[in-house]
Structure formats: structure tokens, C-alpha cells
Amino acid sequence: MSVYLVTGAAGFIGANYVHRLLEWETAAEVVAVDYIGFAGNTANLDPVADRVVFEQADIAELETMEAVYRRYRPDFVVNFAAESHNDRAILGPSAFMRSNALGAQVMAECSRLIPVRSHVHVSTIEVYGELAAGNQWFTERSSLNAKTPYSAAKAAGDQMVRAYMQTYPEMNIRMTHCANNYGPYQLPEKLIPLAVTNVLRGRKVPVYGDGLQSRDWLHVTDHCAAVHRVLHAELDAIPAEAATDPGLLPIFDISARCEVTNLDIARMVVTTLGRDPGAWIEHIPDRPNHDRRYLINPEKIESQLGWQPTHDFTTGIEDTVTWYAEHRDWWEQIIADKGELGFDWSRAAAPRASR
């Protein structure tokens, strides 16, 4: 029986991973760690509450995390914990640097001091920055070129993890960069759940600027399956050439090659809910320094680990919209606790007032 330590487990992707993990490995022992920051929500773990041990802990605190490792002696570690919202990062970058950079290093350090069988650091497509016009996509060989406080803090964490990979190769530490995720349990401050919950409350869907920012979309379950595959992969030792060729490091980019604009996503949500996009979408001032486009090539994880996405995008969005429609109690409680979650950059990013 294996012990899994999953951080950020009360967030969107971490919670989905814990749910799937307990289906994939029914005998797994799961230690779910989260400090319950703005996006953390223990209700995301309610369906598996009797199957996991929950530890409220900050991954940026070495002593605390070392104690958690010593108590549970994990075989496998997946670090999803991060502050993840680009808008909030603009208003307060420090928390992002702490969780996304220092937290990544502390987690790697714990897995060095109390060895585990493997450790996956979950990162994001956004560390590569903005895709230049004429470039097809990023790969594991692309330079880190983050330009926002969120992605720069993630890139700082990535650099430390790359250093651990090469300095302590016996550690079995791996890393993933994933496209934008959609699916159940995402905080309604992000585009898709914000759109659904607005329409279901009779409000328009806010779209930043012209809405033509283009994103690479993947269903959260496909992301979780990819992370699980990376965690368990039997990988060759890191070759010396990896020092000058990051494509040879145990880093895997994850995507379904599904590029869609924010405006088209908003239209799909509104249409799925049976409304007219012309009447239900409003363009609002864009956030500062908004990346226009990104897309990554998943060829390495497909060819080396045999991973493939299984969710069709159109059906996946429809199912996701249905999930939020059917889990109204879940998101109404969040809005009751946190207030309105949309941002209004025309008013120095005050949370959007009721309309």
C-alpha cells in the first residue's frame, strides 16, 4: 500500500487529483495538505473525506513540512500547491513568491531529506511566457520567459526544481507544465466557472478586452492522469547532456493541442446554458500585462510515456457547465463566504460590485 502526499489538495486540480487517485488506486493512503489560502476549500474534499487524512500546513515552512513527511513517510509526492490567480498576483505578488517559489524548494528539500520514491512538481505553460506571432508552440526546450507575477513566481520554483533534478539525481524529482485546465471544483474567479455562475444568477459574462487572448485548454482529469503517469514512470538516469539541453530533463509538457480564445469559451458557456451570446457577454477593461497567446507541444509525454488526452473539448465544456449547474450549493457557499469574485480593472481592481 503506497502513501501519497498531495499538496494544494483543497484547490481545483489537487482535489480532482485526489478524487481520481482513490479510484485508480483504491488502496492508496492519501495525505492531503493545504494551508487553505484564498482558493483553498475543504468542501472540495468532502466526497472523499473518510478516505484521506487532511493536514492544514504551509508548504513554504520547512520545519512544518518536514514534520508532516516524518509523520507519514510518503512514497509519492505531488506538489500542486500554489497561489494561482493572475489578477490577485498583480495586486499582491509576495504571497505568490512564497508559495510558488519558496514552497517548491521546501517541498523538494523535504523529499531530499526524507527520500520518496518519486516527486512531481506541477508547473504551468505560463512559465514560457507569451508565444510570439509565427511560433507554433512551446516545448520543454523553450526558455522560461515569464512576464507576470504569477508565472514569474512559478518559473522561480521551476528553476529550483531543475537545480534539484541535476544536483540530486537520485531524488527522482520530475516536473510537468500544463495547459489551462477546466472541470469541476474550480473557484468561480476563473473564466469558466465565473461565466457559468454569473449566467445562472442572471448576470452577464465579463470578458477582458477584445476576448481574443488565446489559451490552450485541457480537461482537469486528463491533466491528473498525465501527472499520475509522470509520477510512476520508470525513467532513465538524467544524461550529462541535459546540462545544456533541458529537453533531456524529466520535464513533461501537457496539452491537448486545443487552442481557443476566451471569447469563444464565453460563447460556448452561454450557448450551453441556452442564452444568446450577443446579449449575455460584456467586454470589460483588460487586466494589465495580459498574455495574448500560449500553446505547448505534448509530443514528449505522448511518445515517451504513452499519455493521450481522452476528453473531447466540446463535450467536456458541456459536462463542466452541467456540473456547476448541478452543484449550486457548492458555489453559492463560496460566493457567500468570499463575496463577488470577478475583477474590475477600471476601478483599480476592486472586486466587481453586484450588477
Ligand SMILES: NC(=O)c1ccc[n+]([C@@H]2O[C@H](COP(=O)([O-])OP(=O)(O)OC[C@H]3O[C@@H](n4cnc5c(N)ncnc54)[C@H](O)[C@@H]3O)[C@@H](O)[C@H]2O)c1
Ligand atoms: N488551473 C490551471 O489551469 C493550471 C494549469 C497548469 C498548471 N496549474 C498549476 O496546478 C497547480 C494547482 O492549480 P489550481 O488551479 O488547482 O490552483 P488553486 O488555486 O485552485 O489551488 C491551489 C491550492 O494550493 C493551496 N496553497 C497555495 N499556497 C499554499 C501553501 N503555501 N501551502 C499549502 N497550500 C497552499 C491553496 O490554498 C489552494 O487550495 C498550481 O501549481 C498551478 O500553477 C494550474
